[in-house]
Amino acid sequence: MFLALREIRAARGRFLLMGLVVMLVAALVGIVSGFTTGLGNDTVSALRALPATHVAFATGARSDQFNRSLVDETTVTGWRQRPGVEAAPLGVTITRGTTDRGLEIDMAAFGVEPGTFPAPPVRRGTGLDAARPGLVVSGKLAADGVRVGDTVTVDRLGLKLPVTGVTDDLSYGHVPAAYLPLDTWRDIRFGVPGARTAADRLPRDASGVVLRVKAGADLTAADRALGTSTLPMSKVLEAAPGYKGERVTMSSIQVFLYLIAPLLVGAFFAVWTVQRAPELALLRAIGASRRRLLSYTVMQAAVVVVAGTVAGGALALATGLLLGAAVPFSLPAGTLLATLAAVALVGLAGTCLTLRRVTTPDPLTMLGAAR
Amino acid sequence: MSLFLSAVTVTRGHGQTRTPVLRGFTATFAPGEVTALVGPSGSGKSTLLAVAGALLSPDSGAVELDGADITRLSDGERTRLRRERIGYMFQTGNLLSALTATEQLLAATYVAGEGTRRHRPRAVTALEEVGLGDRLRHRPDQLSGGERQRVALARALFLSPRLLLVDEPTAAVDRSQADAIAALISDRTRAHDCVTVVATHDPAVIASADTVIDLDAEP
Numbered sequence: 001m002f003l004a005l006r007e008i009r010a011a012r013g014r015f016l017l018m019g020l021v022v023m024l025v026a027a028l029v030g031i032v033s034g035f036t037t038g039l040g041n042d043t044v045s046a047l048r049a050l051p052a053t054h055v056a057f058a059t060g061a062r063s064d065q066f067n068r069s070l071v072d073e074t075t076v077t078g079w080r081q082r083p084g085v086e087a088a089p090l091g092v093t094i095t096r097g098t099t100d101r102g103l104e105i106d107m108a109a110f111g112v113e114p115g116t117f118p119a120p121p122v123r124r125g126t127g128l129d130a131a132r133p134g135l136v137v138s139g140k141l142a143a144d145g146v147r148v149g150d151t152v153t154v155d156r157l158g159l160k161l162p163v164t165g166v167t168d169d170l171s172y173g174h175v176p177a178a179y180l181p182l183d184t185w186r187d188i189r190f191g192v193p194g195a196r197t198a199a200d201r202l203p204r205d206a207s208g209v210v211l212r213v214k215a216g217a218d219l220t221a222a223d224r225a226l227g228t229s230t231l232p233m234s235k236v237l238e239a240a241p242g243y244k245g246e247r248v249t250m251s252s253i254q255v256f257l258y259l260i261a262p263l264l265v266g267a268f269f270a271v272w273t274v275q276r277a278p279e280l281a282l283l284r285a286i287g288a289s290r291r292r293l294l295s296y297t298v299m300q301a302a303v304v305v306v307a308g309t310v311a312g313g314a315l316a317l318a319t320g321l322l323l324g325a326a327v328p329f330s331l332p333a334g335t336l337l338a339t340l341a342a343v344a345l346v347g348l349a350g351t352c353l354t355l356r357r358v359t360t361p362d363p364l365t366m367l368g369a370a371r
Numbered sequence: 372m373s374l375f376l377s378a379v380t381v382t383r384g385h386g387q388t389r390t391p392v393l394r395g396f397t398a399t400f401a402p403g404e405v406t407a408l409v410g411p412s413g414s415g416k417s418t419l420l421a422v423a424g425a426l427l428s429p430d431s432g433a434v435e436l437d438g439a440d441i442t443r444l445s446d447g448e449r450t451r452l453r454r455e456r457i458g459y460m461f462q463t464g465n466l467l468s469a470l471t472a473t474e475q476l477l478a479a480t481y482v483a484g485e486g487t488r489r490h491r492p493r494a495v496t497a498l499e500e501v502g503l504g505d506r507l508r509h510r511p512d513q514l515s516g517g518e519r520q521r522v523a524l525a526r527a528l529f530l531s532p533r534l535l536l537v538d539e540p541t542a543a544v545d546r547s548q549a550d551a552i553a554a555l556i557s558d559r560t561r562a563h564d565c566v567t568v569v570a571t572h573d574p575a576v577i578a579s580a581d582t583v584i585d586l587d588a589e590p
Binding site: 003006009285287 | 417418421426427450452453454457459461464465467468470474479481482483510526
């Protein structure tokens with residue numbers, strides 16, 4: 001560190017400038033990462049919260065499955081009878097409502113059978129009851145002002161649902177989730193606005209069958225027999241509207257930032273190495289090994305890159321705090337650390353592009369013989 | 372400890388333009404003595420320093436330091452030899468711009484892979500010996516040309532090399548500084564009992580040398 005730190009001190013203006021560039025790149029990567037996670041949570045946190053391993057959809061639904069797929073009761077029963085499988089129907093649809101205090105809300109209505117495993121845990125109030133209609137709302141809706149005891153009237157249908165409980169901050173397709181009994185969900189999904197449809201006239205369908213599968217269960221045979229297409233939860237997330245597109249967009253931005261970072265750092269150290277070529281030649285002349293020149297150059301790069309990256313991480317965190325709940329931004333410690341480690345690594349990789357030049361200055365140039 | 376060059380030949384250029392710079396040069400250099408290499412530009416003074424200092428391999432001949440032929444060493448071995456047994460003082464560009472005078476000397480221990488902190492008192496003493504006790508925290512751009520050369524001399528001798536190679540030490544300083552540097556080189560050579568070879572045009576350096584080799588007169 002002897003020479004590395006003293007050179008940084010002597011050329012602090014240049015190194016500060018480079019550190020600021022690294023900091024801004026790291027901050028941008030951190031912020032994009034925060035939006036990626038935040039948007040992801042906003043789109044699929046309700047799906048991630050399902051205590052399930054798979055979801056079976058109708059075979060014909062190949063994209064946006066929660067909208068397109070419908071499975072009937074026979075299919076659900078069929079899945080329940082498969083060995084090694086625990087199954088429960090799930091209905092998902094996005095709707096709107098108004099509370100009795102005049103608060104207009106959007107909600108992703110998740111229809112579940114009360115008492116089955118997809119039913120949500122409740123933070124406040126009581127859970128769903130098969131005997132009466134009710135609504136367990138996401139903490140996000142509670143934060144917007146929906147309270148236990150309120151009654152939500154579903155727009156156009158006039159269906160009145162008392163809020164009985166509040167669950168975690170879950171959402172689907174950027175809309176806060178609200179859980180209700182499957183029969184009530186069918187009213188919303190299949191009901192005709194302005195016309196009351198008797199419950200026994202509504203289809204007994206659900207969007208899909210949520211599964212908890214034990215090892216050894218034959219899903220392929222079950223799909224073939226029941227006319228379904230089963231997806232693991234990682235693929236189920238892609239069934240949420242916009243999820244895949246958002247991921248691709250945000251990941252593309254991140255990839256470009258990861259490409260830009262090493263080029264910036266590499267360009268700086270290339271110029272820096274050219275500028276100090278005479279001093280590198282002097283060091284070689286007085287006996288510095290190539291390894292020593294490399295190690296102190298890498299040390300310099302590490303100081304700049306790590307300091308810039310840490311500062312960038314702090315800036316990203318501060319940005320997240322400033323944004324607050326106004327936008328979907330989430331930067332957990334693990335994600336932040338992984339992101340910053342990646343920025344630091346690609347930054348150091350950029351330095352490696354210039355390392356050959358560090359060892360090439362000829363010590364003979366120090367003598368008049370070479371001038 | 373002695374330096375012995377035997378039938379050293381160095382040529383420059385390629386093909387038809389290949390010309391000899393040194394042709395069969397032979398000489399012995401004794402410890403505690405300053406040998407001045409003189410001759411017009413292009414006579415091979417700096418080339419001889421480069422060969423003796425393991426910076427350049429001759430086309431033929433031998434360079435023996437303590438009886439071992441250094442022309443047979445690998446690149447890594449020559450680097451270690453320069454680090455451990457040879458001190459250099461160049462005409463210009465001797466110092467690292469980021470370091471103070473004291474740190475210039477500590478750079479030698481850093482290059483040698485040793486810690487720097489424990490050598491600091493000795494570095495201060497070494498600078499005081501060359502008359503720079505009041506310039507310890509000055510950087511190169513805060514020193515005069517003569518002061519820079521004195522720092523370079525102190526650094527060249529800091530790790531007690533057996534061979535000190537000096538290239539035109541007074542070329543970039545005024546007369547009074549040149550005289551002082553010439554005297555200092557002789558003084559330090561005797562104090563360290565090292566072999567000192569100086570390439571120079573300067574009458575003051577030539578006058579203070581124990582031996583003078585005129586390369587223009589070499590066959």
